[in-house]
Amino acid sequence: MEALKLESVVKQYGDKTAVNGINLSVGQGEIYGLLGANGAGKTTTMRMVLGLIYPDEGTILYNGKPFNSGLQQIMGYLPEERGLYPKVKVSDQIVYLARLRGMSTSDADKSLRYWLDRFDVPEYYNKKIEELSKGNQQKMGFIAAVVHKPQILILDEAFSGLDPVNVELLKDTVRELRDQGTSILFSTHRMEHVEELCRQITILDRANTVVQGDIREIKNSYPREEVLLRTAGEVSGLEGITGVTAVERQERGYLLSISDIAAAQRILQLAIGQSEVEHFEIKEPTLNQIFIRAVGESHE
Amino acid sequence: MNKMGTIIGFTFKNKVKTKSFMITTLILVLLLSIGMNVPYMIKLFKGDDAATNITQVGVIAEEGNRTAELLKAYIPPEGLAKVTVNQYASVDNADLKKALDDGKVEGYLTFAEPTGEGIPSVTYHSEDGELKGDVQVYLQSALQQANTQLIVGDKLTQEQVAAMFAPVQIGTEQLSAGVDGGEATKEAPPIINYVIVYVLLILFFMSITMTGNMISAEITSEKSSRIMEILITSASPLTQMFGKVIGIFLVGLLQIGIIAAAVAANLLLPHNASILTDFDLDLGQFDISILLYGLVLYILGYFLYALMYAAVGSIVSRTEDLGQAIMPVLMLGFVNFYLPLFSISNADTTLIKVASYIPFTSPLSMLLRIGIGDVAIWEIIVSLLILLVTTFIFGWLAAKIYRTGVLMYGKRPTIKEIRKAMKAYKI
Numbered sequence: 001m002e003a004l005k006l007e008s009v010v011k012q013y014g015d016k017t018a019v020n021g022i023n024l025s026v027g028q029g030e031i032y033g034l035l036g037a038n039g040a041g042k043t044t045t046m047r048m049v050l051g052l053i054y055p056d057e058g059t060i061l062y063n064g065k066p067f068n069s070g071l072q073q074i075m076g077y078l079p080e081e082r083g084l085y086p087k088v089k090v091s092d093q094i095v096y097l098a099r100l101r102g103m104s105t106s107d108a109d110k111s112l113r114y115w116l117d118r119f120d121v122p123e124y125y126n127k128k129i130e131e132l133s134k135g136n137q138q139k140m141g142f143i144a145a146v147v148h149k150p151q152i153l154i155l156d157e158a159f160s161g162l163d164p165v166n167v168e169l170l171k172d173t174v175r176e177l178r179d180q181g182t183s184i185l186f187s188t189h190r191m192e193h194v195e196e197l198c199r200q201i202t203i204l205d206r207a208n209t210v211v212q213g214d215i216r217e218i219k220n221s222y223p224r225e226e227v228l229l230r231t232a233g234e235v236s237g238l239e240g241i242t243g244v245t246a247v248e249r250q251e252r253g254y255l256l257s258i259s260d261i262a263a264a265q266r267i268l269q270l271a272i273g274q275s276e277v278e279h280f281e282i283k284e285p286t287l288n289q290i291f292i293r294a295v296g297e298s299h300e
Numbered sequence: 301m302n303k304m305g306t307i308i309g310f311t312f313k314n315k316v317k318t319k320s321f322m323i324t325t326l327i328l329v330l331l332l333s334i335g336m337n338v339p340y341m342i343k344l345f346k347g348d349d350a351a352t353n354i355t356q357v358g359v360i361a362e363e364g365n366r367t368a369e370l371l372k373a374y375i376p377p378e379g380l381a382k383v384t385v386n387q388y389a390s391v392d393n394a395d396l397k398k399a400l401d402d403g404k405v406e407g408y409l410t411f412a413e414p415t416g417e418g419i420p421s422v423t424y425h426s427e428d429g430e431l432k433g434d435v436q437v438y439l440q441s442a443l444q445q446a447n448t449q450l451i452v453g454d455k456l457t458q459e460q461v462a463a464m465f466a467p468v469q470i471g472t473e474q475l476s477a478g479v480d481g482g483e484a485t486k487e488a489p490p491i492i493n494y495v496i497v498y499v500l501l502i503l504f505f506m507s508i509t510m511t512g513n514m515i516s517a518e519i520t521s522e523k524s525s526r527i528m529e530i531l532i533t534s535a536s537p538l539t540q541m542f543g544k545v546i547g548i549f550l551v552g553l554l555q556i557g558i559i560a561a562a563v564a565a566n567l568l569l570p571h572n573a574s575i576l577t578d579f580d581l582d583l584g585q586f587d588i589s590i591l592l593y594g595l596v597l598y599i600l601g602y603f604l605y606a607l608m609y610a611a612v613g614s615i616v617s618r619t620e621d622l623g624q625a626i627m628p629v630l631m632l633g634f635v636n637f638y639l640p641l642f643s644i645s646n647a648d649t650t651l652i653k654v655a656s657y658i659p660f661t662s663p664l665s666m667l668l669r670i671g672i673g674d675v676a677i678w679e680i681i682v683s684l685l686i687l688l689v690t691t692f693i694f695g696w697l698a699a700k701i702y703r704t705g706v707l708m709y710g711k712r713p714t715i716k717e718i719r720k721a722m723k724a725y726k727i
Contacts, residue, residue: 050533052707069536077533083526088314095311100303117658144530 004184009058014078018044020207033194034187036204042187073102076150080157082141086130115143153184191287209295222285230279258300303535307543315551329562336566354382358408370446381434454584497671505637511552516613537703545606603664615703640668646674659690
């Protein structure tokens, strides 16, 4: 049974449809990626999952059950805009939020200290949020979302505004939580994070689901259109091969666009004949390309 | 309930710790302490003058002048300044000159040529050409009495003249109140009631306005910092709203408590003990029921206004817009305050009677009537019931608005939009 399941969920604001019949399910210990351009309906979907707003149509089930107040204790949420009291001490507010989610004061304090140590910033315990840098505020927001050990975690743009070191730190943490069985719904527009973390994704575009499923399958379903070729010497006549639509000279080789997968073999044959091939790759489409394609197509 | 307690505790702790709360309370306590000690300080400065310095005034008259004799013999009634009159034969008198130079004598009086009966016109001469108020009052009444004596001559004794000048006392007594079915004669409320009502009016108004602002500002800032989204997913909006309202209610009570303690401490200072009696105030006359009714009215009034402030705070997304949005509630608060304040000298007008049943104005108007006016117990009960029911209705309404408002961002929603959205939530 899925930890979280959305069935043809619709949300309308006046005449505008914000989410149009989204279906998705997140299993236990899974990170699910929700992608989309700005205003595609990611945040609205997350708010519906959180019970902040009610869907106009469709159902949302949590461990097979509809929304109930008991979920407040097992859900964690990191909103896009931090969402902490600027003038209150870190310890005060995180313990407060954890207590609202049903933890005892001593457990909450213990958990907070664990997380501060985990992020290597135990000295923030007595600091006010406004005294911290933006990235560190983000970390505190993350702690606030996970301090009560939620089973369902909703992360809205969790990595925005973080430096690469902290992104790695947070990624590791998210993976760790996943391995502990937490179901995570994760939104971003940074594709490389999704590729590293998620198994399944949904790409939303203006309220509609345009791409959905297992990342691997999605990638396989898209034609491979690029060939990367690195050779010791020059290769001439690449433009002339049937099926090659463009050749881009790169620092150490060529990036070729092909319209037909058979052209790849012809490229390799030609290259072997002229020089020593160091690297040959039929590139699978990046999520970025798929995204731009999916979203771009529907815009046309 | 557990969550409510957590919210109350968090709200209370954070508000009490803010600098603005500490500073406001401190300033209020300081102002009150200074204000209450002002009469004593004035007395302290005046006491110096009045006790040691008797003003000396000269009068230029020949030996045996009847007017001068009468002036010197004048026995002032209590309360007038202490003045002694010295007689000098002429303006050029050496003693007079010396006394003037030394400042022993403030000035002197000269009489014009007598023209008929009574005292001729009098001129006062002094260095700076001024006549001090209290000295003038003294000379005025002394000359008036001397004048009468001169005219009536020996037909009246000095005592009879003095009796003529004694002010006539007008006492008041209310007729038995026949209108209300022959109740026993009702005494006018003691002055202490006016003072208590006045103080309570100001205290309640200030407290409700201040805490109300605190509530709406708190909610708006939670909204703009988006912590609201986390809060709403942690506890129900109803729990949150009432948790905040109660938490800040406790802050208000604490503040009132501190102020009351400051007042009590000042009253207990030995040098202030006489102030109450000086102003003819008797704490023994004071009816404790005013305070009890006052507390009940304060609590109900507080919740009614706090809920309105909370509802307004939840609709606004940015703190900058809050000032404008709370205007209507603020205005209502002003009416609630100024209506009874301006009617304090006459608490039984129809206006106040009507106002004491309207829930938004009844807390303070009813307090005025209980303290000073003429009010039957059933009237108080009816007023309280109306207030209580309205508070409950507003509690429900505010909760709905709150639930809807806290997640509305962007421009301030219209009433129509709020109504539409409200239908979507079952609190």
